[in-house]
Amino acid sequence: MFDVPTVVVEQRAVPLVYTATGTVVSDERVQISSRTTAYVRTLEVREGQRVRQGQLLAHLDSQDLDARIRAATAARDQALATQADAERDAKDSATLFARGLVAEAHQRKTQLALAAATEAAIAAEAELSRTQSERQYTQIVSPVAGVVVARHRHAGDLITPGTPLLTVESDTALLFQTEVPEQRVAGIAEGDAVAVKVDAVQQSFSGEVVRRVSSGNPVTRGFEVKIALPASSGLLPGMFGRAAFTVGQRQALVVPLSALADRGGLKGVFVAGPDQKLRFRWLRTGHIVADGVLAEAGLDAGERIVERVPADMRDGDVLAAATHHG
Numbered sequence: 663m664f665d666v667p668t669v670v671v672e673q674r675a676v677p678l679v680y681t682a683t684g685t686v687v688s689d690e691r692v693q694i695s696s697r698t699t700a701y702v703r704t705l706e707v708r709e710g711q712r713v714r715q716g717q718l719l720a721h722l723d724s725q726d727l728d729a730r731i732r733a734a735t736a737a738r739d740q741a742l743a744t745q746a747d748a749e750r751d752a753k754d755s756a757t758l759f760a761r762g763l764v765a766e767a768h769q770r771k772t773q774l775a776l777a778a779a780t781e782a783a784i785a786a787e788a789e790l791s792r793t794q795s796e797r798q799y800t801q802i803v804s805p806v807a808g809v810v811v812a813r814h815r816h817a818g819d820l821i822t823p824g825t826p827l828l829t830v831e832s833d834t835a836l837l838f839q840t841e842v843p844e845q846r847v848a849g850i851a852e853g854d855a856v857a858v859k860v861d862a863v864q865q866s867f868s869g870e871v872v873r874r875v876s877s878g879n880p881v882t883r884g885f886e887v888k889i890a891l892p893a894s895s896g897l898l899p900g901m902f903g904r905a906a907f908t909v910g911q912r913q914a915l916v917v918p919l920s921a922l923a924d925r926g927g928l929k930g931v932f933v934a935g936p937d938q939k940l941r942f943r944w945l946r947t948g949h950i951v952a953d954g955v956l957a958e959a960g961l962d963a964g965e966r967i968v969e970r971v972p973a974d975m976r977d978g979d980v981l982a983a984a985t986h987h988g
Contacts, residue, residue: 684840
């Protein structure tokens, strides 16, 4: 005979929860490419390696660039020399014209030549500066802190501007990406709190809906939803999980967690009959709520159960008469 408290199970309003499976993804996935044409000299990182922002990722061969810089320098020097000659000619022509020794047409011709030479010198200087600025692109650094998830090229490969070289994902700005059917998406809004459970770490996280794509997938009739996850959660992109969205309310039976017992591998509660005899009743449980767990099947409203189950309680035991109430 057990002298333990009991509680009457009643229906009450509980959150209506919709569960959707999904994957942890990075909110910052950067495909790193070259901004110049060159051969890859070395790749300094491997797939799976963690990198910091600004860390050197690859060296590009600069021999072709060095040759172009030399050619641009020579062109600039030649343009400056031509400009200097034009300045001397224009000065001499102006002096001679003032003395009446040359015609006005000759002076105009030397002035036009000087203007053209000056313009060519400015253009050559700009081309040299542009070519020299490309030298910084021979050393490719990571724009974000994260993990290298893909190497698209190898040492010795020729790459051109826009050619993907590496892909780096941030492992701090993480999202949980899932798809919600069209009949449920109307009940989900940006800013909603969502519980996300990730199987790999056997842990639940509190997230927030940050994006809800307004255009659905025409094949699955689903809408993509992304949930922000807390920083420093120990999660990695690619991990599988489940998101529990609160999409409304419904009436349900709630059982205290302390009332649940495991007998013979089955989870259930001890129900007290009119004769105070206890019967173990298997339950199909649902989501955990603030003060208990949902009893989806196995109990009826108004039944009385043991609130805190002793470890040695068995089917057929009897309640002490003084313990039953309500």
